[in-house]
Amino acid sequence: MKKLLFTISVLATIFTAKAQENQGVTLTVIIENVLNNDGHILSALHNEKSFMKSDGLIMKKDKSEKGKLTLIFENVLPGEYAISALHDANDNQRMDFQANGMPIENYAMSNNPMLMGPPNF
Numbered sequence: 001m002k003k004l005l006f007t008i009s010v011l012a013t014i015f016t017a018k019a020q021e022n023q024g025v026t027l028t029v030i031i032e033n034v035l036n037n038d039g040h041i042l043s044a045l046h047n048e049k050s051f052m053k054s055d056g057l058i059m060k061k062d063k064s065e066k067g068k069l070t071l072i073f074e075n076v077l078p079g080e081y082a083i084s085a086l087h088d089a090n091d092n093q094r095m096d097f098q099a100n101g102m103p104i105e106n107y108a109m110s111n112n113p114m115l116m117g118p119p120n121f
Contacts (some may be wrong), residue, residue, distance in 0.1 A: 024075035031069045031085055035106065039064050039089040045073050046082045051121040056084070064089070082121055083110040 031041060041064050044056025058073050064087060086095055087106040096104040109119045 024077045027073040027076045029071040029073065029083055031071065031108065034064055034066055034069055034087065036066050036089070037064050039087065039091045041069055041071075041085055042088050042093070043071055043083060043085040045076065046084065046121075047079060048121045051082050052118050057081075081110075084108070
């Protein structure tokens with residue numbers, strides 16, 4: 001059974017029709033249902049090229065806070081993005097897996113996919 005004990009809500013929409021070419025916007029993301037204060041929440045903003053293949057375009061490490069955690073991504077240029085988050089409870093900077101390949105630590109992806117295997121962008 002997949003562990004997905006927190007969800008992501010995007011509160012700001014990336015829209016900059018009148019923005020200058022190199023000027024970005026602030027993207028606010030709310031992570032709900034964080035179960036405890038252990039470790040950190042590792043999150044990343046991805047485009048299609050980086051999603052599930054490399055580090056995110058913008059990466060964050062925030063202290064885990066039980067309940068709700070607000071993430072702020074600054075200067076995000078117009079485009080389509082996905083957000084990934086991992087509750088790194090043991091602070092080893094990576095996702096831990098069971099012997100059968102199932103994740104041990106909680107995680108979430110934007111669009112809240114409930115699939116077997118890795119999500120699509």
